[in-house]
Amino acid sequence: MKQNLYNYILGIADNSLILGQRLGELTGHGPSLETDIACTNISLDLFGQVRSYFQYAAKIAGDNRTEDDIAMLRKEREYVNVLLVEQPNRDFAYTMARQFLFDVYHLLFLQKLEKSKDLTLSAIATKSIKEVSYHERFSGDWIKRLGDGTEESKTKMQDAIDGLWTYTDELFHQTEADKAMVAEGIGVDVTKLKETYYKKVNEILEEATLEIPESKWFQKGGKDGIHTEHLGYLLAELQYMQRAYPNMEW
Amino acid sequence: MTTEQNIDQILIPILEQVSDPEIPVLSIMDMGVVRTAVIENNIVKVEITPTYSGCPAMDVIGDDIKAALKVAGYDSEIELILAPAWTTDWITPRGRKALEDYGIAAPLNAEADKDVLLNDKRIVKCTNCGSQNTRLVSQFGSTACKAQFQCDDCQEPFDYFKCLK
Numbered sequence: 020m021k022q023n024l025y026n027y028i029l030g031i032a033d034n035s036l037i038l039g040q041r042l043g044e045l046t047g048h049g050p051s052l053e054t055d056i057a058c059t060n061i062s063l064d065l066f067g068q069v070r071s072y073f074q075y076a077a078k079i080a081g082d083n084r085t086e087d088d089i090a091m092l093r094k095e096r097e098y099v100n101v102l103l104v105e106q107p108n109r110d111f112a113y114t115m116a117r118q119f120l121f122d123v124y125h126l127l128f129l130q131k132l133e134k135s136k137d138l139t140l141s142a143i144a145t146k147s148i149k150e151v152s153y154h155e156r157f158s159g160d161w162i163k164r165l166g167d168g169t170e171e172s173k174t175k176m177q178d179a180i181d182g183l184w185t186y187t188d189e190l191f192h193q194t195e196a197d198k199a200m201v202a203e204g205i206g207v208d209v210t211k212l213k214e215t216y217y218k219k220v221n222e223i224l225e226e227a228t229l230e231i232p233e234s235k236w237f238q239k240g241g242k243d244g245i246h247t248e249h250l251g252y253l254l255a256e257l258q259y260m261q262r263a264y265p266n267m268e269w
Numbered sequence: 270m271t272t273e274q275n276i277d278q279i280l281i282p283i284l285e286q287v288s289d290p291e292i293p294v295l296s297i298m299d300m301g302v303v304r305t306a307v308i309e310n311n312i313v314k315v316e317i318t319p320t321y322s323g324c325p326a327m328d329v330i331g332d333d334i335k336a337a338l339k340v341a342g343y344d345s346e347i348e349l350i351l352a353p354a355w356t357t358d359w360i361t362p363r364g365r366k367a368l369e370d371y372g373i374a375a376p377l378n379a380e381a382d383k384d385v386l387l388n389d390k391r392i393v394k395c396t397n398c399g400s401q402n403t404r405l406v407s408q409f410g411s412t413a414c415k416a417q418f419q420c421d422d423c424q425e426p427f428d429y430f431k432c433l434k
């Protein structure tokens with residue numbers, strides 16, 4: 020139970036950690052000042068949520084592990100985020116498409132996690148819902164603006180959606196920790212979110228005059244620690260200080 | 270509205286001296302982030318709740334509370350709690366006025382907030398000239414809790430404190 024709960028928390032938090040890091044890469048590099056600030060603000064929200072999850076995980080582990088150890092000192096195969104969130108920032112359409120495809124899932128997930136029997140997870144979910152609702156509005160808005168924009172913005176957004184679509188199905192795969200926690204009334208049954216997810220996503224895509232990808236072939240592996248090549252590079256940057264100067268503190 | 274608060278009257282004047290480092294005119298009491306402050310065995314136990322999960326001000330606020338209580342002769346323990354989650358409804362009327370005077374438009378109700386952030390409604394009052402002829406520039410402003418606006422009458426750019434329910 021303890022190990023399952025620990026793994027379960029990491030399964031939730033790693034998504035936010037890795038996506039937060041991706042968005043953080045845009046600090047000073049966003050396409051405009053406003054979007055730069057927006058992306059980094061979303062990153063900050065996600066990191067804040069991650070801290071709450073990792074502090075809880077560290078408490079459950081009960082050894083000397085801290086939130087920072089969990090965030091910074093695992094090996095690539097020990098991260099269990101979905102492949103979607105580790106995909107790099109190719110262009111702004113791609114960044115927003117990745118954000119949107121995650122935000123819709125994230126909000127649905129948190130709305131269920133809020134009902135968890137675990138009071139800490141429920142409290143983190145309640146807090147996060149308020150923030151993630153803004154994220155979803157922001158990214159959904161950009162899907163529509165770029166999709167229903169110029170010919171060039173539409174092409175870029177359609178390419179982004181087509182390219183990232185293959186990573187969406189993994190969001191609804193159950194891990195062993197998931198199954199155990201669902202049985203305990205603590206975890207969310209992600210398989211039940213799938214229908215609502217695609218309905219919501221497709222509605223926005225249609226509104227954005229974009230085509231819904233038809234491909235039925237989906238990538239998976241992130242939840243088992245098997246990642247795309249992109250994660251290693253991301254972690255090299257994320258972990259640099261702790262690897263170069265072990266146990267350093269600000 | 271803030272019924273879950275449990276604050277010892279003696280401590281209120283001390284806690285009122287502590288402000289949000291990002292919004293120095295707003296005391297943490299008027300912001301509603303202090304949920305508990307009680308004296309137990311000569312130690313003050315304080316519970317604060319974050320406005321936003323990633324709010325970097327929380328660590329500083331914790332340190333500032335400790336320092337202010339120390340000056341008043343108290344040792345303290347600060348704990349960060351998440352439930353119940355903070356809402357902009359907990360900002361006091363005095364806090365709202367302090368925000369406006371500082372140049373930050375106070376949060377509207379949830380419905381109106383949605384209208385300005387999603388449907389381009391012009392109802393946020395400019396903190397400089399009071400005109401409602403204002404438009405959203407960015408859903409995210411200088412901090413996560415604010416959005417960026419501009420007044421189309423006096424041209425003043427200003428922050429709007431987003432409604433968080």
